[in-house]
Amino acid sequence: MKTIAENINVMSKSIGAAMKDRDPGPIQEMAKRCTEAGADLLDINLGPARKDGPEMMEWVVNTVQEVSDLQLCLDTSNHEAMEAGIQACKKPPLLNSFSAQPDKMEDILPLAAKYDCEIIGLTMSTHIPIDTDERIAIAYEIVAAANELGIPNERIWIDPIILPIGVEVGQAHAVAVQEVLKMLPEVFDPPVQTTCGLSNTSNGAPDELRSAIDRAFLPMLAACGLTSAIVNACDPEMMRTVRLINALRNESLYSVSDAELK
């Protein structure tokens, strides 16, 4: 399975300040760290990016690309910032993300089609259904709308949406996510990709317990067929878990170093 590093995020105190001050140091250091840790893609999360969105996104993309060749995953609700980011990318990025609401789909899908981007579609519209079949029905809507614009299944990453385990009905949602992942390969041919915001599992738990919760869930999702996850690439135990998952799915040749903390 692939990993998308969640770490270049405006919500992070040091990264957010560096973005605002256009200080490349902390951002490039983080990009290098995630790349060396074995991430397959780097998420660049600018949030709403209301102020200077396009200019900031272009600057961050260029700043990251100076130190890493990894594919980028662009994460902002600012349409102009998204397009500026795509244009700055050396290779077509993954666009993160949109729900199955008409205005959200009209915002992202034409951009993805125009620039040959991959996309992350969330199995939610105005609300997140607890029901597995409803999540699958929404995935249908997303895939149909994307296909209509010429975006093939292989470039669509469905995110069945993880809620914090500690919130009400969070556990039922955790089961639904597993069920959706098991069903998706039977529903779409060729299959779609899948991903999830893994850290959301432990959102609200004490900081020192979060990694353990996420590391228990990721192998479960992997066994259900998950093809990628957005993870904390700065957590060596998390990246070790990913290496071991890949060995235990027989997707990479196991060596004892896969079990080591790096």
Next chain:
Amino acid sequence: MKTIAENINVMSKSIGAAMKDRDPGPIQEMAKRCTEAGADLLDINLGPARKDGPEMMEWVVNTVQEVSDLQLCLDTSNHEAMEAGIQACKKPPLLNSFSAQPDKMEDILPLAAKYDCEIIGLTMSTHIPIDTDERIAIAYEIVAAANELGIPNERIWIDPIILPIGVEVGQAHAVAVQEVLKMLPEVFDPPVQTTCGLSNTSNGAPDELRSAIDRAFLPMLAACGLTSAIVNACDPEMMRTVRLINALRNESLYSVSDAELK
């Protein structure tokens, strides 16, 4: 999922010596420790038990039952020791284990039928097939033979056999085990129980890396439907992983203490 503590084992230096010397201290201490750690059953592994087998098994069972009310899982290839252990058990034990060879089945199944015991059947005959369908075919043989003696599916625990990830074709076997677990609920109605010797996954790896390997695999197996595992109950990170699995399968109500090391 249930856990069977692997720790009362003649192969352990301190436990083996205590068994030989009929010294209850270390055995009772271990039984209490595993019980407090949250194990659901205690395995009592005497191995071949060639010398004083029946008398030793009876003594160990009684010694453990003085400090723990948990169901016991008796593990020996000595038929007389197995029967002596069953007779000493306050509640019918789980018998661990037999392969689908005529002499092995004739050794265990009549005992299980006579004393209302649960049984662990390994999906192997003279060799361990790498093929998923062959493993399922062997499970059929085991279940048919057990049913014939009046042992219902619910009391049959199928073990699809984990091999060390580091041996040749170990990774292919790891995938086969996951596939078998996914198929079993479709094959048997009512469903059989399942279990595995989890620590075998990391057999041969450096000691300090073994827990991480096992803790990556167990959630994968759990997501495939595994209903129990034989684990190192003295590993707090392992028992935390089990608690989190049960919460993430929505089989127990999550509380933040599930994520704590105890």
